[in-house]
Amino acid sequence: MTYDPDVPIIDRIIAGEQSVYAVLVNRYKSYAYTIAYKIVQNRVEAEEVAQDAFIKAYHNLKSFQRESKFSTWLYRIVFNTAISHRRKSRPDFQSIETTRLVQNHEGEDRVERSDKRRFLEAAMNRLNQADRTALTMFYLEEFSLEEIAEVTGMQANTVKVRIHRARQRLADELKTILKSEALSL
Amino acid sequence: MKQLMQKDMDELARYIDGELSEKDRKNFEDRLNIDKMLQEKFASVMELHEMLKSQHLLSPSKNFTEKVMDNLDHYSSPTASFSIRNGLLLLTGVLVAGLLALYLAGSGVFDGPVTIMGPVDSMLSQQLLQRQLPAVTFNGKILVNAIVLLNLVLAWIVLDRTILRPWFSRRVSHG
Numbered sequence: 001m002t003y004d005p006d007v008p009i010i011d012r013i014i015a016g017e018q019s020v021y022a023v024l025v026n027r028y029k030s031y032a033y034t035i036a037y038k039i040v041q042n043r044v045e046a047e048e049v050a051q052d053a054f055i056k057a058y059h060n061l062k063s064f065q066r067e068s069k070f071s072t073w074l075y076r077i078v079f080n081t082a083i084s085h086r087r088k089s090r091p092d093f094q095s096i097e098t099t100r101l102v103q104n105h106e107g108e109d110r111v112e113r114s115d116k117r118r119f120l121e122a123a124m125n126r127l128n129q130a131d132r133t134a135l136t137m138f139y140l141e142e143f144s145l146e147e148i149a150e151v152t153g154m155q156a157n158t159v160k161v162r163i164h165r166a167r168q169r170l171a172d173e174l175k176t177i178l179k180s181e182a183l184s185l
Numbered sequence: 186m187k188q189l190m191q192k193d194m195d196e197l198a199r200y201i202d203g204e205l206s207e208k209d210r211k212n213f214e215d216r217l218n219i220d221k222m223l224q225e226k227f228a229s230v231m232e233l234h235e236m237l238k239s240q241h242l243l244s245p246s247k248n249f250t251e252k253v254m255d256n257l258d259h260y261s262s263p264t265a266s267f268s269i270r271n272g273l274l275l276l277t278g279v280l281v282a283g284l285l286a287l288y289l290a291g292s293g294v295f296d297g298p299v300t301i302m303g304p305v306d307s308m309l310s311q312q313l314l315q316r317q318l319p320a321v322t323f324n325g326k327i328l329v330n331a332i333v334l335l336n337l338v339l340a341w342i343v344l345d346r347t348i349l350r351p352w353f354s355r356r357v358s359h360g
Contacts, residue, residue: 018257025250033245047245054253059260120236139237164198167237171229 006070014061025054028071031142032078035151038136039082039129040089049085053078068150075137075151083129116178123173130154131166138163189222197227201234272347276340283336286329295325 006027012020032053037046057064057074064073124132130152137143137151148163149156199205200213217223246252289295 019254021257022250022254025253029245029249029253030242033249034243037243043243046243047249050245051249051253051256055256055260058257116236120233135237136240139240140242161195164195164202167198167230167233168194171226171233174233175229 004066004069007066010061010064010070013058021058024070024074028074029054031071031140032074034136034140035075035078035133036082038124038132039079040086041125045085045089046082049082050078052085053081056081069147072147072150075147076153079133079151079153086129116174119174119177120170123170123177126173127166127170131162131169134159134163135166135170189226193223194226197223197230201227201230272343275347276343279336279340279343283333283340286333286336290326290329290333295329 006024009020009023013024029050032050033046036049036053037043040046040049053074057077060077064070124135127135134148134152134154137148138145143151145159146156148154149159152159154162196205196209196213200210205213217227
């Protein structure tokens with residue numbers, strides 16, 4: 001088991017120092033928010049989800065087994081909270097046609113056509129939530145494959161394959177989007 | 186037109202992530218030099234790879250931490266957030282099942298002894314079963330009464346968790 005620098009802080013919180021929890025919130029809020037955003041795809045909702053996850057984690061801190069890092073445990077809560085939030089708020093399925101319409105509409109109204117980042121986001125929306133989260137976490141370079149597996153609930157040995165294949169699908173999607181953009185110019 | 190196999194795609198991914206052995210890397214690069222389709226695929230995945238690498242962490246609002254800290258004491262557990270509508274539906278179901286069982290027991294359906302597995306007579310059963318199963322006879326009325334009792338206990342728990350407790354806690358918090 002690796003040493004988790006959060007453990008002394010967690011002990012203080014459990015002992016009754018509630019205000020110390022702000023240290024953990026500050027430390028992990030950006031990652032929690034990014035993971036939530038990748039799933040719910042909306043900034044306001046992602047913020048709500050990340051906040052809920054931190055509050056849930058605080059109230060379940062005593063049940064944290066310390067076998068994994070606190071951050072991994074927290075991100076798992078964020079992931080599950082975001083998934084159930086998304087299930088409640090809207091259906092998971094989004095047709096390619098719908099995604100294209102949204103993307104084109106936004107492209108015409110607000111975004112420069114050359115903004116590939118925007119297209120990347122549109123292409124990423126077509127991946128499923130687990131693949132999208134796994135790919136994001138992989139490229140944030142902060143997470144090992146084992147941690148990604150723990151957060152997304154996948155088997156560690158399948159995470160890598162899924163990341164590879166999600167990336168290929170994403171490359172194809174991106175190519176299609178860029179091609180259609182080029183044609184519409 | 187030649188299509189790339191999944192095996193090629195997996196190898197391409199491992200090449201990009203630097204996971205191939207020296208020998209496999211060399212072989213792959215040799216193929217990459219001559220295979221136009223692989224070159225095209227490599228370029229598109231590599232472009233995406235660079236884009237993904239340049240992704241940044243998103244930042245939540247400035248008062249994110251304050252909001253979390255302010256709401257730490259306003260947490261409702263999933264059991265407490267069970268909706269009253271669902272609770273009422275569940276309670277109705279439990280009560281209907283209990284009353285139905287009571288009605289059946291009261292009308293004498295279960296008065297005689299019930300045998301759930303008697304001596305096996307049919308040809309089909311004789312063929313399928315090597316050994317005869319023992320007959321189990323029991324008093325159906327006792328069983329139904331036990332089920333009714335369990336239903337009442339369950340109904341009480343549901344009533345308590347979904348209606349009474351939230352109602353009382355709301356009264357306490359508002360009063």
